[in-house]
Amino acid sequence: MEGWLTRIATNTCLNMLRSAKRRPELITSDLSEDETDFLEKVSSSSESGGLDAEQRVIAVDLAERLLGTLSPEDRLALTMIDGEGASVNEVAEVTGWSESKVKVRAFRARKKAREALEKLLGHSGH
Amino acid sequence: MKDNHITEILDGAPFTALSASELNTIRAHNRSCGECANAFAAAQLSSLLLKERTSEAAENAVNANPFFQTRVLAVWREQQTGGAWSFRRWWNATGALVASMAATTAALAVLMFVAPATNTTDQQTAALVPYSAESVVLDQDRDDNQLTNDQVISAIYDDDDEGK
Numbered sequence: 206m207e208g209w210l211t212r213i214a215t216n217t218c219l220n221m222l223r224s225a226k227r228r229p230e231l232i233t234s235d236l237s238e239d240e241t242d243f244l245e246k247v248s249s250s251s252e253s254g255g256l257d258a259e260q261r262v263i264a265v266d267l268a269e270r271l272l273g274t275l276s277p278e279d280r281l282a283l284t285m286i287d288g289e290g291a292s293v294n295e296v297a298e299v300t301g302w303s304e305s306k307v308k309v310r311a312f313r314a315r316k317k318a319r320e321a322l323e324k325l326l327g328h329s330g331h
Numbered sequence: 332m333k334d335n336h337i338t339e340i341l342d343g344a345p346f347t348a349l350s351a352s353e354l355n356t357i358r359a360h361n362r363s364c365g366e367c368a369n370a371f372a373a374a375q376l377s378s379l380l381l382k383e384r385t386s387e388a389a390e391n392a393v394n395a396n397p398f399f400q401t402r403v404l405a406v407w408r409e410q411q412t413g414g415a416w417s418f419r420r421w422w423n424a425t426g427a428l429v430a431s432m433a434a435t436t437a438a439l440a441v442l443m444f445v446a447p448a449t450n451t452t453d454q455q456t457a458a459l460v461p462y463s464a465e466s467v468v469l470d471q472d473r474d475d476n477q478l479t480n481d482q483v484i485s486a487i488y489d490d491d492d493e494g495k
Binding site for chain 1: 338341342343345346347369370372373374376377378379380381382383384385387
């Protein structure tokens with residue numbers, strides 16, 4: 206019952222995100238000064254230590270915008286696996302996808318997110 | 332080592348799930364490859380952003396609206412007491428129909444149990460007077476000696492009374 210409801214909720218959310226069809230590209234000119242400073246600080250420090258309250262707000266906002274550039278499926282896979290630590294099997298159960306599809310989605314999503322951030326880091330003085 | 336190999340390692344698994352040997356391989360490669368160093372930093376940043384977003388979402392779930400619990404309990408209580416309310420709604424909707432059905436049933440019951448009592452009285456009279464007026468008047472073949480005068484008179488007058 207729980208799995209059935211979870212799958213229905215997941216598919217409903219995916220359909221809503223698909224219908225939005227708005228995936229703006231994350232570009233440097235859209236970043237605020239605080240966000241640019243944040244990127245420079247975080248990328249220059251070798252350790253990803255704890256963030257202060259302001260940095261956390263910036264990080265969450267950047268994460269939302271980064272995920273907004275991905276397709277709903279890629280976004281779901283990346284959020285669940287890399288963000289929440291879910292296994293490939295768990296994502297497959299929730300979505301009804303095959304495990305290989307989950308892996309491919311997660312791989313593509315990581316690649317897209319990394320490449321988007323690479324562009325930002327490259328333009329923010331890295 | 333080719334650049335693709337490094338990015339495939341980065342993209343093949345969550346950043347936090349990379350093993351120590353994989354991280355050592357990547358770092359060793361990054362010393363001589365600026366592009367891969369940038370890719371590594373981006374992957375690290377991506378992981379950091381996702382973790383912050385997840386922890387923020389978890390905190391929001393914990394620190395939900397303070398009235399959330401009250402509202403949930405109120406809805407739950409309403410559902411618990413929903414039996415009486417549902418009966419009232421049902422009665423308002425179908426009360427007239429149910430009342431008319433009850434009245435009809437009562438009328439049928441009266442007809443079933445009271446009317447046979449009246450018939451029983453008639454049957455008792457018939458038992459006392461075994462001859463009807465028709466049988467007395469029309470049955471000419473019957474031997475009149477079998478009936479007394481009182482029986483004939485009572486049969487005729489009882490049938491007349493029934494006719495009224």
